[in-house]
Structure formats: C-alpha cells, structure tokens
Amino acid sequence: MANREELLMIRAARAGQASAQLNLGRRYLFGGAGLPKSLATALYWLDRAAQQDEQDAWLLIGRHVPYETVRQATHPSKLYVWYERAFDAGVAQAGLVLAKLVLGQVDGAVGEAMREKALRALHAAAQAGIAEAQWLLAQSYGHMDAPALDRHADDEHRAADDKAMLEWAMRAANSGVLDAQYALAEHAWASGQRDEFLRWALPLALAAVERIAAPGDASKVDVSLAGRCARALCEAGEFGADVPRLLEFAARAGESGAQLSLGLWLARMDSGGKRVDAIPGPANYKKGIRWLLAAAEQGEADAWFALSRIYLKAECSQRNLTDARRYLERAAQAGHGLAQLELGTQLWRHRREDELNDVRALRWMQQAQAKGVAEAAQLIGRIAAPPEPAPWAQDILPRLTREITDLYPQLAARIELAALFGLSRMEALLIDLKAADQGQCLVVDVRAHHPHSKRRLILVRSAAERQTLDRLIGVFEHVDCGPDGPEGNYRQRLYRLKMLERG
Incomplete structure (x- = not known):
C-alpha cells in the first residue's frame, strides 16, 4: 500500500507536475516502499515527464525500459524519440531499442535519415558488447534464419555482407545468444x-x-x-x-x-x-x-x-x-541403386526359370544406371546388345511409296521396324509386335515358328524410337497377325517382301 508521501506524489503527478511524474516513474521503474515494480506504468509517467523536458526521464527510459515494454504501449512509434535522445547522450542500450523500434517499421513509416540513424545506433550497441544488438545486427545482413531488418541486395556487396554477418553472429554466439x-x-x-x-x-x-x-x-x-x-x-x-x-x-x-x-x-x-x-x-x-x-x-x-x-x-x-x-x-x-543392380543381376542369372526375368533384369539395371551405378551399364550391354544394322531393310525403305504402304501397311511397318531395330528378315516377318513391346525394350522371339532362333532384347534408346514404335504398333491394332489374317502365312509374307526387293 502506498504511504502518505507516495500518495502526495501521485496526486502531484496527476496534476501535471513534471518532477512528480519523474519521481513516480522512477519509483515504478525500480519498485519499493508501497509501490510495485511495473515497467509499463513507469514508462507512462516517465513519458509524461519527458514531454515536459525532464532530461532524467528520457535517460531512464533509454537505460531501463526494454523494447518488449515499449511494444505493448498504445503508440510505440511515438516513444522512439526518447530512445533517440538517450542514444545521442551515450546510452548504448537505448540504441538497441531505437533500432528495433525504427527498423521494425514498414518501409515509408519512417524517414530514410531516421532509418540510417537507427542502423548506426544498432552498430554502436553491438560495438558496446550488447549481445542482443550483435545478433540483431547479424540478422540485418540478411542470411541468418531470422527476420531481417535491412537487406543488402547488391551482389557486389554480398561477400562483405556475409563476412560481417558471420562476424557479428559469432560475437553474439560467444556472448551466449542461443539463436546465434x-x-x-x-x-x-x-x-x-x-x-x-x-x-x-x-x-x-x-x-x-x-x-x-x-x-x-x-x-x-x-x-x-x-x-x-x-x-x-x-x-x-x-x-x-x-x-x-x-x-x-x-x-x-x-x-x-x-x-x-x-x-x-x-x-x-x-x-x-x-x-x-x-x-x-x-x-x-x-x-x-x-x-x-x-x-x-x-x-x-x-x-x-x-x-x-x-x-x-x-x-x-x-x-x-x-x-x-x-x-x-x-x-x-x-x-x-545397389539394390537395383543386385536384384537385376539375380534375375539375369535365373532367366531360365522364367523367360521374362531378362526383361525384369533390364528394367532394374536401367534404374540402377539412372542412379549412377557404373556397373549397371556393362550388364545392360550384355542383356540387350545394341542392334546391328539391317541393310536389307534400309535398302527397301526408300522404295516404300504411299501406294505400296496403302496396299501392304503391315509389311511396310515391319520393314520400317527392321530398319530401326536391326531385325533379320525372318524376325521382321514373324514378330508379334504388340507382344514384343515391353516398354523399355523390344523382345524379339520367333522360336514358336523357328525353334533354332534366339530370343533377344533390343533397347528402345530414345523418345524418337519410342514414338516410332508406338506408331508402328498402331498399324497392327485390331488386326489378326496370325496366318489367317490379312498378312497371310510366313511364305506369303516372304514372297511379297522379295517382290519389293526386286523392285
């Protein structure tokens, strides 16, 4: 409970007496006697005293009232003038609060001159060893994980900014600032x-x-x-x-x-x-x-x-x-990648247990290669060797006129396929293209017609090859590719092919 002296002081302060407002603010600032410590109340009375030119009032504000208290005030932007005066009088702590008040304003809310002064105040507070100012100054250079107060965007200044940022961050860190x-x-x-x-x-x-x-x-x-x-x-x-x-x-x-x-x-x-x-x-x-x-x-x-x-x-x-x-x-x-390589290797070794294991092995090898596993490329070459040229198909290809292609569309597609993937005549004429397409490769397997032929895989190596292959497959859509279909049996297909070769 306030004593008689404090009650008289409160009455005088309320009546507008500057010295009473100063003394009342000081009492609330430090607490004691019958008045509790209250930074917000102290700021209120010291502000009123400062407005009546009580120098000690704004010096007390600059030394002892932190930013957190000012921020809770009704009009905090109107209070930074006291911190400015305290800073000009040599109070380093006031420079920190001034910087936080001014630099925290949106662009245009304060003048450029005041922003520059606030930065100088922040530097002075940091130089004086105030850890919070050092950390705030480090953030102002714009690379630390915290709100930036002022960012230097010029590339030519970035190296200097980075150096300054690290220097002040280290000072703050060495002073015990955990965020730093x-x-x-x-x-x-x-x-x-x-x-x-x-x-x-x-x-x-x-x-x-x-x-x-x-x-x-x-x-x-x-x-x-x-x-x-x-x-x-x-x-x-x-x-x-x-x-x-x-x-x-x-x-x-x-x-x-x-x-x-x-x-x-x-x-x-x-x-x-x-x-x-x-x-x-x-x-x-x-x-x-x-x-x-x-x-x-x-x-x-x-x-x-x-x-x-x-x-x-x-x-x-x-x-x-x-x-x-x-x-x-x-x-x-x-x-x-290594798991893909090993799994592909295992599937390739056991390809006789399931003939599609070679396709599965190739798929895993390609994925391992995409992951940067160097060994995968060598094994891909063993599983699916690059196609050899097919001169017979390449010679006929230029002679496939629109008339011939319209008359024998499937045969023309088989010749183009052979030229693209290096198929023999027998492979080109007998391959079931829809079944052969496995996405990343073409399975060439005509052993059902010629038991002594070999099953082999041919890579689809580019987007262009994939596009061409899709177009050729479309030629056989809804078409019976067996001997009873429009292409006839193998002998009939071979006869038409030889007629084209003779020109």
Missing part, C-alpha cells in the same frame, strides 16, 4: 564445414539430450541437430559414447535418418553391409533390425538394403534368405 549459436551451426552444416558445425552444434545437442526427458517433447531443430552431430562425429572418425546417445535421442523422436544411423551403429556396419571395426563392442542385430525397420517404414531406402545385408550374415541369429530377398526388393523399389 543455432544459426551458425546451420550455416556451417550447409557450407560443409563439419568441424565448425560441431563447434557450435555439439554443445547445443548434448544440452538438449540432458534437458529434455522425453525425446517426443524435443523441437525439430534439436532433433535434427542431434542426428547431424552424430553423423558429423562418425565422419570425423570419432566413435565415442556421444554418438549412440545423440542417435537414440533423435531416433526416439522419430527422425528417420537417425533411426537408420542408429540401426547401422548397433549392427556395426555401414550402409553397404560391411563391418565397421572402428565402432567398439559387438553387434546387436536384434536392436539394429528394430531401428532399421522403423527407418525403412519412413522411406529410407538405405535401411531396406541394410536389412537385406543383415539377414544374409551367418552370425545373425535371425538369418533368413527369404527375408533378405524380400528386403532387397523393397530397397530396389524404394530407389536404392
């Missing part, structure tokens, strides 16, 4: 500077592990940071106790990459299935499988492939060749 430390860690990760990343990120990640009891309560930033730290430590050859702690923290929070890495760590292997001797202790395949399955279900193709390797290991108590094959197929379907 997180931002520097992110910047180092994106730049590939793993040592610098660990410098900032590892203490933050370990602190998060200690601080957060349930990983499910962790923020996405902390979870990602923990997983990245573990991977960076492994890349640096450091396999200490911090790695599994960080991985388990991120894995339990549901990060698929951490689940994959933890599963591999527990299995003491890399993503290709090879033993990693640098990881201490024996492998725990049972726990490793659990985490790898969790990662795989979230779309980690490497996890499916790692599972296929584990189930092939003789030392694994759960060894199962059927499961190994099943997981290999899941990895290939998820886009894992």
Whole structure:
C-alpha cells in the first residue's frame, strides 16, 4: 500500500507536475516502499515527464525500459524519440531499442535519415558488447534464419555482407545468444564445414539430450541437430559414447535418418553391409533390425538394403534368405541403386526359370544406371546388345511409296521396324509386335515358328524410337497377325517382301 508521501506524489503527478511524474516513474521503474515494480506504468509517467523536458526521464527510459515494454504501449512509434535522445547522450542500450523500434517499421513509416540513424545506433550497441544488438545486427545482413531488418541486395556487396554477418553472429554466439549459436551451426552444416558445425552444434545437442526427458517433447531443430552431430562425429572418425546417445535421442523422436544411423551403429556396419571395426563392442542385430525397420517404414531406402545385408550374415541369429530377398526388393523399389543392380543381376542369372526375368533384369539395371551405378551399364550391354544394322531393310525403305504402304501397311511397318531395330528378315516377318513391346525394350522371339532362333532384347534408346514404335504398333491394332489374317502365312509374307526387293 502506498504511504502518505507516495500518495502526495501521485496526486502531484496527476496534476501535471513534471518532477512528480519523474519521481513516480522512477519509483515504478525500480519498485519499493508501497509501490510495485511495473515497467509499463513507469514508462507512462516517465513519458509524461519527458514531454515536459525532464532530461532524467528520457535517460531512464533509454537505460531501463526494454523494447518488449515499449511494444505493448498504445503508440510505440511515438516513444522512439526518447530512445533517440538517450542514444545521442551515450546510452548504448537505448540504441538497441531505437533500432528495433525504427527498423521494425514498414518501409515509408519512417524517414530514410531516421532509418540510417537507427542502423548506426544498432552498430554502436553491438560495438558496446550488447549481445542482443550483435545478433540483431547479424540478422540485418540478411542470411541468418531470422527476420531481417535491412537487406543488402547488391551482389557486389554480398561477400562483405556475409563476412560481417558471420562476424557479428559469432560475437553474439560467444556472448551466449542461443539463436546465434543455432544459426551458425546451420550455416556451417550447409557450407560443409563439419568441424565448425560441431563447434557450435555439439554443445547445443548434448544440452538438449540432458534437458529434455522425453525425446517426443524435443523441437525439430534439436532433433535434427542431434542426428547431424552424430553423423558429423562418425565422419570425423570419432566413435565415442556421444554418438549412440545423440542417435537414440533423435531416433526416439522419430527422425528417420537417425533411426537408420542408429540401426547401422548397433549392427556395426555401414550402409553397404560391411563391418565397421572402428565402432567398439559387438553387434546387436536384434536392436539394429528394430531401428532399421522403423527407418525403412519412413522411406529410407538405405535401411531396406541394410536389412537385406543383415539377414544374409551367418552370425545373425535371425538369418533368413527369404527375408533378405524380400528386403532387397523393397530397397530396389524404394530407389536404392545397389539394390537395383543386385536384384537385376539375380534375375539375369535365373532367366531360365522364367523367360521374362531378362526383361525384369533390364528394367532394374536401367534404374540402377539412372542412379549412377557404373556397373549397371556393362550388364545392360550384355542383356540387350545394341542392334546391328539391317541393310536389307534400309535398302527397301526408300522404295516404300504411299501406294505400296496403302496396299501392304503391315509389311511396310515391319520393314520400317527392321530398319530401326536391326531385325533379320525372318524376325521382321514373324514378330508379334504388340507382344514384343515391353516398354523399355523390344523382345524379339520367333522360336514358336523357328525353334533354332534366339530370343533377344533390343533397347528402345530414345523418345524418337519410342514414338516410332508406338506408331508402328498402331498399324497392327485390331488386326489378326496370325496366318489367317490379312498378312497371310510366313511364305506369303516372304514372297511379297522379295517382290519389293526386286523392285
């Protein structure tokens, strides 16, 4: 409860006495006696005193009333004049609040001269060692993950801006600003500077592990940071106790990459299935499988492939060749290049068990090649060799007039097909084009008519070939291609072909 002296002060302040307003504002600013500490009330009275030219009023505002309190005022933009005066009087803290008030305004709300002064004030506050000002100044250069106050878009200034940004961010980080430390860690990760990343990120990640009891309560930033730290430590050859702690923290929070890495760590292997001797202790395949399955279900193709390797290991108590094959197929379907190569190789080796295995093998090999697996190209050449020229078809092709094409459309299509894919006369005349088209390749198989002929695959190598093939297939649509159809039997087709060759 206010005492008699304070009651008289309140009455005088309400009556407009400047000194009373100043003293009342000071009492609310620091609290004491019968008046509670209230920054908002202090600002109200100090503002009224400052309007009556009480210098100590705006000095107190500049030194002690933070931005958060000013922001809650009815008209905060009308108050920055006191911070401007305090800054001009040498109060560095006032420069920080002035910068936040002015630079936070939309363009046009304040004049350019005032914006420039606010930037100078921010620099002065940062130079004075105020950590918040240092971080705000770093953000002002426009590359940190926080609201920018002023962006320098000129390319010629970008290198200088980046240097200044990092300098002020490091000062702020060294002063204990967590946002700056997180931002520097992110910047180092994106730049590939793993040592610098660990410098900032590892203490933050370990602190998060200690601080957060349930990983499910962790923020996405902390979870990602923990997983990245573990991977960076492994890349640096450091396999200490911090790695599994960080991985388990991120894995339990549901990060698929951490689940994959933890599963591999527990299995003491890399993503290709090879033993990693640098990881201490024996492998725990049972726990490793659990985490790898969790990662795989979230779309980690490497996890499916790692599972296929584990189930092939003789030392694994759960060894199962059927499961190994099943997981290999899941990895290939998820886009894992090495899994696609291996699955294609297996299908090619067992092509006699199912004659379509060669087509399936080619499909997987092509997908592996698209993923950058160099070995796939060699095997593709073995499965589907490039077509050899067909001079006989190339000689006839120019003589296929519109009249001949209209008279014998299927024969003309077969000749064009032979010229495009290098077919022999027999293959061209007997191939069932609709059945032969397998999308990425053409299956040339006329053994039903000529048992001694060989089945072979020919790649469809370009969009132009695909377009031509689709057009030729259209010629045979709704047409009986058997001996009772319009083309007749093989002898009749061969007779017409020879007539064309003779001209």
